[in-house]
Amino acid sequence: MDNRCRALVCDLRATKDILRLLESHEPDVALNAAKTLVNISHRDQVKEDIRLDNGARFIFQPLEYGDDEMKLLILMILLNLCTDENSAGSLCQYGLLNKLMMLMKSTPIDIQRLSAHCISLILDSGISPEYVYNNTDMVEITDSLDYEEDLETAKYCFKIVSCFLDSTFTQRRVNLMFFLTLFLQLFA
Amino acid sequence: MLEHIEKIYFYSKKILLAPIAIEDKLYALQVLPKTFVTDQKEIRDSFYKYQLEQISAELLKQNLEVYKPHSTDLFNALLQIISTIAEQEYRYQNKNVEVSILKEAIVNQQLLDNLATLLHLDIQNEKLDWVSIELILVD
Numbered sequence: 001m002d003n004r005c006r007a008l009v010c011d012l013r014a015t016k017d018i019l020r021l022l023e024s025h026e027p028d029v030a031l032n033a034a035k036t037l038v039n040i041s042h043r044d045q046v047k048e049d050i051r052l053d054n055g056a057r058f059i060f061q062p063l064e065y066g067d068d069e070m071k072l073l074i075l076m077i078l079l080n081l082c083t084d085e086n087s088a089g090s091l092c093q094y095g096l097l098n099k100l101m102m103l104m105k106s107t108p109i110d111i112q113r114l115s116a117h118c119i120s121l122i123l124d125s126g127i128s129p130e131y132v133y134n135n136t137d138m139v140e141i142t143d144s145l146d147y148e149e150d151l152e153t154a155k156y157c158f159k160i161v162s163c164f165l166d167s168t169f170t171q172r173r174v175n176l177m178f179f180l181t182l183f184l185q186l187f188a
Numbered sequence: 189m190l191e192h193i194e195k196i197y198f199y200s201k202k203i204l205l206a207p208i209a210i211e212d213k214l215y216a217l218q219v220l221p222k223t224f225v226t227d228q229k230e231i232r233d234s235f236y237k238y239q240l241e242q243i244s245a246e247l248l249k250q251n252l253e254v255y256k257p258h259s260t261d262l263f264n265a266l267l268q269i270i271s272t273i274a275e276q277e278y279r280y281q282n283k284n285v286e287v288s289i290l291k292e293a294i295v296n297q298q299l300l301d302n303l304a305t306l307l308h309l310d311i312q313n314e315k316l317d318w319v320s321i322e323l324i325l326v327d
Contacts, residue, residue, distance in 0.1 A: 142192045145199035147206055154203065158215035161196060164189070165222035 015040075015049035019058040034062065034073035041080035047087045056094035063099050068108050075103070075114035082118055085126040092127060097135040104140050109150045116144060116156035123160060129167040138164075193223050193231055197238045204243045210251055217244070 021033035040046050049055070059077060062070045078096070081087040088096075096118075103115040119141075123132055141161065147154040200216045220240060223231060235241070 138189070138192050142195040142199070145196065145203075147199070147203045147208070147212075151208065151212060154199070155212065155215045158203075158219050161192075162215065162219045162222060165219065 015046050015055070016053045019050065019053065019055050022058045022062055030062065030066075031070060031073070034070060034077065038073055038076045038080070041077045042083075044084075047081055047084055050081065051087055051090045054094075056091050056096070059091075060094065060096075060099055063103065068111065071103065071106075071111055072114065075111065075118060078118050079114065079121060082121040082125055088122045088125040088127055092122065092131070092135070097122070097132060101137050101140055104144060109153065112144065113150055113153045113156070116141075116153050116160065120156045120159045120163075123163040129163050132160075133164050133167075136160075190228075190230065194234050196223060197234055197240060201238045201240060201243060204240070204247065210247065213247070217247075220244070 018033050018036055022030050022037075024030045024033065037046075041050070050059070059074055062074050066074065078091070081091060100115045100118055104112050106112060106115075119132065119136065123129060141157050144150075144153050144157045145161070196219060200220060203216045204213055206213070220235075223235065
């Protein structure tokens with residue numbers, strides 16, 4: 001572990017500094033900072049620090065510009081954070097679902113799998129399925145139901161679809177579509 | 189959502205027929221009863237088009253001896269598919285469901301008898317006792 005990270009991890013309040021190291025121009029420093037966060041982001045205090053310090057800003061940047069290894073580490077951090085409704089909610093406000101949908105289109109299957117896992121955890125955390133539905137792409141999710149591409153990803157996507165179907169908003173949406181179609185057919 | 193349900197059925201069929209462990213098919217099995225979110229004929233027709241009731245029934249037949257009833261998610265998922273089909277038929281036709289629907293779904297008389305025993309169904313009268321079904325599923 002990078003010496004700067006090792007020193008900082010001793011102090012939980014140092015989350016803010018570790019987050020800033022994610023932006024380091026030295027790839028090894030940023031990578032070690034991410035590895036450190038993977039190890040500590042399950043702690044409640046760290047989750048709170050990330051939420052209060054607008055950590056999403058630092059976490060999301062490597063999701064867009066980092067290499068595959070960095071993206072995987074960031075997704076592992078997100079898996080730890082998304083188990084909690086407050087953290088997941090805060091990250092969603094900064095566009096987490098949008099970022100995850102982008103990653104589901106990525107080529108490495110590991111990244112797709114972790115992204116799907118993350119969305120299923122967000123739904124488990126208590127975030128409204130309607131909110132998640134409105135901020136994700138159902139076409140992409142249903143395309144990932146193919147077990148031949150990756151069984152684990154398919155299982156997570158079935159779970160996500162299941163949560164959407166559980167919700168009453170889906171029923172309202174389907175009924176609305178049905179009546180709209182009927183209406184159009186009548187007046188065609 | 190309607191346009192996605194066809195795709196859900198397509199991939200469900202694929203995974204249910206796949207040479208993989210039955211536990212890995214559970215998520216797909218659990219989705220199926222939930223697709224009946226409405227009484228829409230299109231959804232029901234699509235479900236039957238993919239022969240999902242037959243595939244589910246076949247899985248039930250293959251695994252009933254292995255998995256103990258009431259103790260596995262698998263059994264509950266399969267049971268729920270079959271009971272959901274029957275319940276939808278009930279709503280759709282607005283009359284008491286005939287056991288023939290279950291017979292059609294389960295195909296095997298021995299299985300039908302087993303299921304009837306498990307659900308405390310009175311098949312002598314050729315009617316389903318929905319209260320019993322609900323109690324079993326909740327249990």
